[in-house]
Amino acid sequence: MLEVQNATKRFGGLVAVNQASLKVEAGSITGLIGPNGAGKTTLFTLISGFEKPSEGRVLFEGEDISRDEPHVRARRGIARTFQIVQPFAGLSVLENIAVGAHLRHAKRSDALASAERVGQRVGLGPELDKSASSLTVAGRKRLELARALATEPKLLLLDEVLAGLNPSEIRDIIPVIRAIRDEGVTILMIEHVMQAVMSLCEQVYVLAQGRIIAEGPPADVCDDPKVIEAYLGAGAAERLKREKVHA
Amino acid sequence: MTFRDIAPIVVLIALIAFVPAFITANTVLNFLVFTLIIALAAQGWNILGGFGGQFSFGHAAFFGTGAYAAALLQVRLGINPWVAFAIGTVVGAAVGWVIGYLSFRSGLRGSYFALVTLAFAEVLRILANAATFTGGAAGVLIKLDVRPGNFQFESRGAFFWIALALVGAVLLLTRWIERSRFGAQLVAVRENEAAAKALGVDTLRVKLGAITVSGAVTAAAGGLYAQYFLYVDANIAYGTWISVEVILAPIVGGLGTVFGPLVGAVALHGLGEITKLAAGSVPGIDLMVFGGLLVAAVAFAPAGILGLMRRSARSRGAARHA
Amino acid sequence: MYSPAIIAEAVVNGLMAGAVYALIALGLTLVYGVLHIINFAHGALLTAAMFAVWVVYEAFGLDPYLAILPLTPLFFGLGYAVQRFVIGPASHGNDSNILLVTLGLSIAIENALLAGFRSDTRTLNTDYGFQVVEFGPLLLSKPRLIGFGAAILVTVLLWLLLSRTDTGKAIRAVAKEKFGASLVGIDVAHVYAVTFGLGCACLAVAACLLMPTFYVNPRIGQAFVLVAFTIVVLGGMGSIPGALLGGLFIGVVESLCGLFLGDSLGQIGIFLIFILVLLVRPTGMFGAKA
Numbered sequence: 067m068l069e070v071q072n073a074t075k076r077f078g079g080l081v082a083v084n085q086a087s088l089k090v091e092a093g094s095i096t097g098l099i100g101p102n103g104a105g106k107t108t109l110f111t112l113i114s115g116f117e118k119p120s121e122g123r124v125l126f127e128g129e130d131i132s133r134d135e136p137h138v139r140a141r142r143g144i145a146r147t148f149q150i151v152q153p154f155a156g157l158s159v160l161e162n163i164a165v166g167a168h169l170r171h172a173k174r175s176d177a178l179a180s181a182e183r184v185g186q187r188v189g190l191g192p193e194l195d196k197s198a199s200s201l202t203v204a205g206r207k208r209l210e211l212a213r214a215l216a217t218e219p220k221l222l223l224l225d226e227v228l229a230g231l232n233p234s235e236i237r238d239i240i241p242v243i244r245a246i247r248d249e250g251v252t253i254l255m256i257e258h259v260m261q262a263v264m265s266l267c268e269q270v271y272v273l274a275q276g277r278i279i280a281e282g283p284p285a286d287v288c289d290d291p292k293v294i295e296a297y298l299g300a301g302a303a304e305r306l307k308r309e310k311v312h313a
Numbered sequence: 314m315t316f317r318d319i320a321p322i323v324v325l326i327a328l329i330a331f332v333p334a335f336i337t338a339n340t341v342l343n344f345l346v347f348t349l350i351i352a353l354a355a356q357g358w359n360i361l362g363g364f365g366g367q368f369s370f371g372h373a374a375f376f377g378t379g380a381y382a383a384a385l386l387q388v389r390l391g392i393n394p395w396v397a398f399a400i401g402t403v404v405g406a407a408v409g410w411v412i413g414y415l416s417f418r419s420g421l422r423g424s425y426f427a428l429v430t431l432a433f434a435e436v437l438r439i440l441a442n443a444a445t446f447t448g449g450a451a452g453v454l455i456k457l458d459v460r461p462g463n464f465q466f467e468s469r470g471a472f473f474w475i476a477l478a479l480v481g482a483v484l485l486l487t488r489w490i491e492r493s494r495f496g497a498q499l500v501a502v503r504e505n506e507a508a509a510k511a512l513g514v515d516t517l518r519v520k521l522g523a524i525t526v527s528g529a530v531t532a533a534a535g536g537l538y539a540q541y542f543l544y545v546d547a548n549i550a551y552g553t554w555i556s557v558e559v560i561l562a563p564i565v566g567g568l569g570t571v572f573g574p575l576v577g578a579v580a581l582h583g584l585g586e587i588t589k590l591a592a593g594s595v596p597g598i599d600l601m602v603f604g605g606l607l608v609a610a611v612a613f614a615p616a617g618i619l620g621l622m623r624r625s626a627r628s629r630g631a632a633r634h635a
Numbered sequence: 636m637y638s639p640a641i642i643a644e645a646v647v648n649g650l651m652a653g654a655v656y657a658l659i660a661l662g663l664t665l666v667y668g669v670l671h672i673i674n675f676a677h678g679a680l681l682t683a684a685m686f687a688v689w690v691v692y693e694a695f696g697l698d699p700y701l702a703i704l705p706l707t708p709l710f711f712g713l714g715y716a717v718q719r720f721v722i723g724p725a726s727h728g729n730d731s732n733i734l735l736v737t738l739g740l741s742i743a744i745e746n747a748l749l750a751g752f753r754s755d756t757r758t759l760n761t762d763y764g765f766q767v768v769e770f771g772p773l774l775l776s777k778p779r780l781i782g783f784g785a786a787i788l789v790t791v792l793l794w795l796l797l798s799r800t801d802t803g804k805a806i807r808a809v810a811k812e813k814f815g816a817s818l819v820g821i822d823v824a825h826v827y828a829v830t831f832g833l834g835c836a837c838l839a840v841a842a843c844l845l846m847p848t849f850y851v852n853p854r855i856g857q858a859f860v861l862v863a864f865t866i867v868v869l870g871g872m873g874s875i876p877g878a879l880l881g882g883l884f885i886g887v888v889e890s891l892c893g894l895f896l897g898d899s900l901g902q903i904g905i906f907l908i909f910i911l912v913l914l915v916r917p918t919g920m921f922g923a924k925a
Contacts, residue, residue: 136511137515154509161497165512419913429913436906557742600746601743601746601749601750612725612736
């Protein structure tokens, strides 16, 4: 469904993403992990269109979308959430979601009805008439998710929707994400919460210093020495193995 | 739009329409017509500034274009004033689109957008003040020829009704915007442009739509002004005074609300008259109060008079429940 | 055609006017660089300063150049108070509010001056107002030459203040990262107010340098403030060298446009530059990033 081919993004002298390639199969949940500053969010901005790649291409359903503006990509069926939540603070929760719903529904009443359905689905039912700025962190994350879903996407890009949530909130939202996939939406997610990555993702890509250093099912990737060293520093994989033998 | 959306507007306009039946003093009618023209111009600003969050400091560019177009087309080219007025409105929309295209294309927003609109208005003012076609510094005088077909009337009441009808029409237009997809997307751009883009909003198109409509409405106010006073010059039509007036009214009345500009214009000019009565004919005293009021409104009543009324209605309701 | 001497004189006159423009723009760019706001009241405050020069001259016979001594601290204090007690609290930290508050202030100040002094244009009758200095083939106005030197001197002093003193360091720290600055114990509200005060102090000096050759009326600030905005945008928002270079450049452009296009169209060159720079390169021509 989505294919990134050798994407590179430079900001001045800094290479944020370096020859990164990845593939997201239709109907899958694919994870994108990596240490802080690896370039995960930059890669997301290349896929969602907020930045254009310096080199390389982004293909969606076989078409090159590398030069499309973000709203064109949204129309094609790519929706994203923001790592730092970006609510329309002056609007109610329902009105927030309705902005997304308007992408497919021109009539106000249709958009509001659709927004209400989506709001219920992500568990924001009781909060729909509240002001978006009055929501808790968990509520705002759900709002990000709801707004993106309301655009009726084929591919959903989730940028750390679980960050900042406590364990019970994470437990509550994981089934919501799985249900979204089961209804036919393909998901690519950046995530630091490994428990969630392990239980949700079929395929994981690991990004470090702008490069994809590993890919595969989550369990394999976690044992990959390159990945361990990317997170914990050179020599860490060796040390961990020794400790495991001693234990 | 439902009946409930439209009814309050129709009722309000119908009530105001009876005013000339009771008040026939020319000074009062003059004051009311002038206030309605300002309200109309401010309604235009409010569509872009209030709903879209793009604060233009140069709406004189549209007001002046409407005024000059209405005056010049009839004086220089002999076009019927009604037609000239309509063309002026369209030209205002076009100027809005051009200024919008240039500035939004370059990604100008916030104070940069305010500055560039101010500069556009100043360029037009200097040009109108220097060109011979526009009458230079002497301005343009529209010949007195009182005929309804000529957009000139025996009674001031007729003019009052025309101004009121236009204000009413824009109230309905604003209400429609508020209830439409375009309005929802415009407000989304105001609240968070990046998030709006991610949700598929073509932010450039939405902002261009807003500034085009905004330019048309404010230009209509300018055309009305020219037709009422039968005179325009560069410092009236393209002067900073009108850019400031159209910002003040919505902010004092209620930014980004349907009735805000009208309420604000009436409140400000009512207050202005009172200040002048109290302080005598000291020049600038009313504007001095307006300036202070703008600061006070931002500091203490960010939702304007309408916001204050809503808040007090709510607290009275709460008190009754307690 | 114009003779080279006339053009040279226009260029030199433009440079001299430009230095004072630069001083006005300096206040604006400093406030922008630190508070990240565009102070729309800048022009009205300049008008107020020019009236202050006129008042102390008429009332006490104080020479405008000597008036620099009392008026600079006075306007520093005024600016400090306006930022600390009006703009800061009223705007609730929201950018578009600041825009509106400074606009409101400018309307209030300008019209208070109109109410107090009426719309008459006033000048000072100093005995050196029309003195000239011979400079090769050129005849230069003595007070404008003094203005040129003093404006450059003030720019250098301000630059030294920012780069060499602790106050300057605190200002630069707040400009870069106000949250971080507040964490290390810098009183951000105080620094904001000091910066705004410095901006107003620049205006007081500029007013004293302008008045011997210029006039004042309640609307005069508007003419200057748009020029100052242009300089600031041209020089890069927040850049001090940018303001100086931009000021000199704009002074020359205005002078040459006036020469070639006549007085009524002369200003249009400035606005066209302004619009072009904003549209094409809003970060300015001399580097500094917005």
